Amino acid sequence: MTISAIIMSSKNLVDKMNEEMQAMVNELKLKGVIPGLAVLLIGESPASQIYVRNKQKRAQSLGFNSKVVRYPQEVSEQEILREIKQFNQDDTIHGILIQLPLPKQIDPEKVLNAVNPEKDVDGFHPVNMGKLLIGEPDKIACTPYGIMKLLEYHQIDIAGKTAVVIGRSNIVGKPMAQLLLMNDATVTMSHSKTNHLAEIAKTADILVVAIGRGHFITKEFIKPGAVVIDVGMNHDVKGKLIGDVKADEVAEIAGYITPVPGGVGPMTITMLLYQTIISAQRTI
């Protein structure tokens, strides 16, 4: 068989949003406001280093005031909380991001709760999660928010469709399910304890996969013509970046599929920058 699915690259959308965001930043600067993004990076994890560098690079290319504060792995929770408090009060900072994962001595709940919800551009604060659950979202977790933008850009109908989300993390799966529900999909939340996962996945017109297991989703999980969103960022034995979806065989029956890399990934940083700009706009 041959590939029949439309490949949902995010390239054109990211370019378009970059242009729009550049115009927004320019307008803000005319009013004397420079969007400020502060990133707290703890420890030496190579992956975190790369993520933070990418965020900083893109923030700077748009002309943000971009600050990265680095801490050793053994930094105390108290010191992190003190730094967050300072950024909360700092008028030149509109977004605060704590790069996850955190070392053991730091309680992620405590730290994420300390961020002013107005500056919580990652959308992880309970107030922002709660607003999402209530259906009045303000700051939204960036990966699912980016997926919604990508679906919209590719003109995928959501209302009345059957959506299945695999994975129930606070960062992707749970907010994703709420966004699809808000848009009138019928949404199934599935996870590691789900029985007959392939059978359930196969009911999906829209399948979002965020489980962190390379090539786990094969064509047995796919309804012909389905929209398949692959959030996975795994490395195969050769170190190559691969998604949670076995793209080559799934693309033979899916209607749409996001590539890895070049699909969901670039949307996450884009939405982070976008929400920082919105936050900066509100200070005027």
Added chain:
Amino acid sequence: MTISAIIMSSKNLVDKMNEEMQAMVNELKLKGVIPGLAVLLIGESPASQIYVRNKQKRAQSLGFNSKVVRYPQEVSEQEILREIKQFNQDDTIHGILIQLPLPKQIDPEKVLNAVNPEKDVDGFHPVNMGKLLIGEPDKIACTPYGIMKLLEYHQIDIAGKTAVVIGRSNIVGKPMAQLLLMNDATVTMSHSKTNHLAEIAKTADILVVAIGRGHFITKEFIKPGAVVIDVGMNHDVKGKLIGDVKADEVAEIAGYITPVPGGVGPMTITMLLYQTIISAQRTI
């Protein structure tokens, strides 16, 4: 056919919880604390009057300090916000409840957000909704919380089961879905825009119905042996209280079914009182 379903009355559980709560209140009193519940009631809606009277009666029977503040239908939002602020600061009040629905001039979001989350015994504040979505619940919406207690009391396994929630209100459907998910069910959130609803409902080992349409759910929606939770409180043409589920025919194939009245209803007030007591305990 005959009724095969076990009728999941809440009577015995409510009696048991009442005893437990009475002991908790007695212990609090020894420490000089009387659980205080303040209810704000706006307008003359007969249904709201009845609900509030029932809440007050049960709070008083447990020895609570129970306050009901009544306002005319045309009261200003500002006055309600002022009253909430006073109760937030009042150390003798541990739970604040705003009886819904509110008149048009009052923004429910604004009013519910004004309640101190620690005293939000209804679990409607965004912070409490957010904690639930994150999987670290504190105050939980009382009806779904009561349903979880009822499932537990009747020793219904949830982990790995297929659950379908019909209805996506902030008060019942959405928090219900999160609680079932937290307990490792695979959860489908369905609603008025769902296509093929009967087919989807029929996949459910646990079906929770909260749509507010009398006798809407017939046996075509039911998987044989399923646990059917009926949240509906509707009145038929003769004024009789009926559920969302056509209980007589559904009971022929379901494994368990909650009666209306006497099922979910009494659990809601019970959990409200319970959360007020917990809130009072924390002040010690």
